[in-house]
Amino acid sequence: MIEVIVVFALAFFFSFIGSIPPGTINLTIIKLGLEQRMNIAWKFAIASAIIEYPYAWLAIKFEEWITSSPLILDNLQLLTAIVMTLLGVVSLWPSDTPSALAEKFNKSGFRRGIVLSILNPLAIPYWLGITAYLKGQQWIDLSDTWELQSYLAGVTLGSLAILLAFAYLARKIASRFQQSILLKKLPGVMLLLLGLYAFAQYLL
Numbered sequence: 001m002i003e004v005i006v007v008f009a010l011a012f013f014f015s016f017i018g019s020i021p022p023g024t025i026n027l028t029i030i031k032l033g034l035e036q037r038m039n040i041a042w043k044f045a046i047a048s049a050i051i052e053y054p055y056a057w058l059a060i061k062f063e064e065w066i067t068s069s070p071l072i073l074d075n076l077q078l079l080t081a082i083v084m085t086l087l088g089v090v091s092l093w094p095s096d097t098p099s100a101l102a103e104k105f106n107k108s109g110f111r112r113g114i115v116l117s118i119l120n121p122l123a124i125p126y127w128l129g130i131t132a133y134l135k136g137q138q139w140i141d142l143s144d145t146w147e148l149q150s151y152l153a154g155v156t157l158g159s160l161a162i163l164l165a166f167a168y169l170a171r172k173i174a175s176r177f178q179q180s181i182l183l184k185k186l187p188g189v190m191l192l193l194l195g196l197y198a199f200a201q202y203l204l
Contacts, residue, residue, distance in 0.1 A: 007140050007147045008154040014130045015052065015158025022190055024084050024120045029163050031187040032109070033170025040109035041167040047113025049160035052123055056155040059127035060142055081198030083119045088192025127155070
């Protein structure tokens with residue numbers, strides 16, 4: 001039982017800190033927080049956390065196959081670059097009359113969370129590295145079903161916790177700077193810059 005709790009705590013911790021660097025998911029939820037759309041932010045966070053579960057599972061189960069194929073990891077980076085750049089452009093593009101599809105997508109936090117998380121598979125290489133490190137330190141043994149499920153639960157809940165923390169922190173900041181258009185545009189600018197940086201890394 002102690003091993004299961006330790007595995008859960010480690011997964012929760014690394015999931016929490018792994019979502020701190022700016023990326024597609026956390027910048028999107030910060031944007032929702034700045035816009036005071038907490039109901040949508042909650043749905044978005046839950047959906048994103050759910051997708052962390054299969055991505056972490058894939059990293060554990062197919063560790064050898066994924067690491068032996070650099071082509072897969074390179075394509076994950078390219079996909080992330082495309083998604084970040086497109087989201088940055090869409091966030092900054094002024095539109096007085098958004099299309100019905102865009103309106104529907106914006107109002108659905110859960111749907112948006114699922115789609116963006118699936119299109120942002122950098123969780124796989126992250127969990128490859130973390131899992132290999134924890135195994136190397138002999139802190140976890142995921143051959144046991146209970147430990148594996150505890151690990152995946154920690155991954156999911158750690159991701160949910162940090163995303164909700166971002167959303168509430170952004171809402172608090174937004175309440176102090178309600179008229180700041182620049183503040184609300186900041187996540188879009190960062191997504192665009194990160195997307196272009198990822199493209200540069202992929203091409204060079």
